[in-house]
Amino acid sequence: MSLWKDFNAGIVKENPVLRLMIGLCPVLAVSNNAINAFGMSVAVAFVLTCSNFVVAAIRKIVPDEIRIPIFIIVISTFVTVSDYIMYAYYPEVHHALGVFVPLIVVNCIILGRAEAFAYRNPILNSTLDGIGMSLGFALALVSIGVIRELLGAGSVFGFTLINPAVAATIMILPPGAFITIGFLMAALNKFENKVQ
Amino acid sequence: MGKIIKLGIILAVFCIISAGSLAFVYLFTQPQIELNAQLTLEKSKREVLPASGKGRAISVSPKGYSGPIDMLVGIDPQGKVSGVKILNHRETPGLGANIVRPKFLDQFKGKTLKDPIEPKKDIDALTGATISSKGVCDGVKEALRKK
Numbered sequence: 001m002s003l004w005k006d007f008n009a010g011i012v013k014e015n016p017v018l019r020l021m022i023g024l025c026p027v028l029a030v031s032n033n034a035i036n037a038f039g040m041s042v043a044v045a046f047v048l049t050c051s052n053f054v055v056a057a058i059r060k061i062v063p064d065e066i067r068i069p070i071f072i073i074v075i076s077t078f079v080t081v082s083d084y085i086m087y088a089y090y091p092e093v094h095h096a097l098g099v100f101v102p103l104i105v106v107n108c109i110i111l112g113r114a115e116a117f118a119y120r121n122p123i124l125n126s127t128l129d130g131i132g133m134s135l136g137f138a139l140a141l142v143s144i145g146v147i148r149e150l151l152g153a154g155s156v157f158g159f160t161l162i163n164p165a166v167a168a169t170i171m172i173l174p175p176g177a178f179i180t181i182g183f184l185m186a187a188l189n190k191f192e193n194k195v196q
Numbered sequence: 197m198g199k200i201i202k203l204g205i206i207l208a209v210f211c212i213i214s215a216g217s218l219a220f221v222y223l224f225t226q227p228q229i230e231l232n233a234q235l236t237l238e239k240s241k242r243e244v245l246p247a248s249g250k251g252r253a254i255s256v257s258p259k260g261y262s263g264p265i266d267m268l269v270g271i272d273p274q275g276k277v278s279g280v281k282i283l284n285h286r287e288t289p290g291l292g293a294n295i296v297r298p299k300f301l302d303q304f305k306g307k308t309l310k311d312p313i314e315p316k317k318d319i320d321a322l323t324g325a326t327i328s329s330k331g332v333c334d335g336v337k338e339a340l341r342k343k
Binding site: 032062063065066069070073074076077080081084085087088089091152153169172173 | 202203206207210211214217218221222225226228229232236288289290291324
């Protein structure tokens with residue numbers, strides 16, 4: 001039961017973007033279209049799940065005083081691995097995400113989960129927490145990406161749906177990200193209140 | 197003192213493991229990464245040169261609205277522009293970023309040093325992105341002069 005709870009928490013109840021409001025910087029930057037949002041979600045999911053797994057596995061041999069530098073080493077190793085793999089096999093996505101792949105190192109979702117969860121919980125729970133948080137992150141990021149791309153460029157995943165001439169360019173610029181995140185947070189709160 | 201050394205050694209061990217695994221992944225992916233870079237460059241060159249493959253592809257980096265625009269300009273043996281391709285840029289999404297669209301770039305085909313190559317003269321600038329459009333014009337002119 002607790003395993004399910006750990007997995008489930010990140011999706012809606014503790015959604016990293018719309019609830020915990022962490023890791024917003026890459027969210028703003030790469031959510032201007034759905035494809036970039038999806039690529040970023042996959043990279044973050046890989047790093048978050050692997051680093052949660054490793055941090056949980058080594059948590060008993062890591063001295064408390066130097067746990068943060070060790071987390072950073074673990075995280076940056078996985079980030080560099082995913083950066084190399086994307087560059088080698090998905091160069092288009094790598095090109096579009098640019099500097100935001102290396103910047104996953106300092107994404108506070110990943111360090112936050114390592115410190116708040118994986119350092120204190122067994123491997124299985126931590127891995128599930130990583131997958132759940134990744135799903136929550138992906139859900140939020142892709143929703144924002146779809147909304148911004150549709151309203152700002154008239155397309156979704158690159159397919160034109162409405163005439164780009166009537167699209168509101170502001171939606172694919174930074175203000176559009178803040179507006180979209182605000183509305184999504186409000187919608188999520190409304191939905192949760194109703195459920196309760 | 198002894199504690200600091202102990203912590204240092206533990207940290208060093210983690211760093212060595214990390215460096216070792218990165219070196220391993222690097223060895224695996226590096227050939228593919230280099231191949232990709234080469235393929236992209238060759239493909240871009242083919243795209244900007246005329247079908248005969250003759251002429252020269254010149255790379256220039258004029259100033260755009262927010263940083264340099266790296267572009268490749270193909271010039272045929274008669275000194276006419278045969279194609280323009282944007283390799284890298286940091287222009288505003290939705291406005292300046294539209295410089296990569298063929299509709300804009302195709303305007304440069306057939307231009308020579310004798311043409312003005314200026315927005316509002318012989319080039320239709322992109323809506324809301326005059327500076328980015330001017331940047332691309334400057335790049336094409338620079339490439340023609342370099343030839």
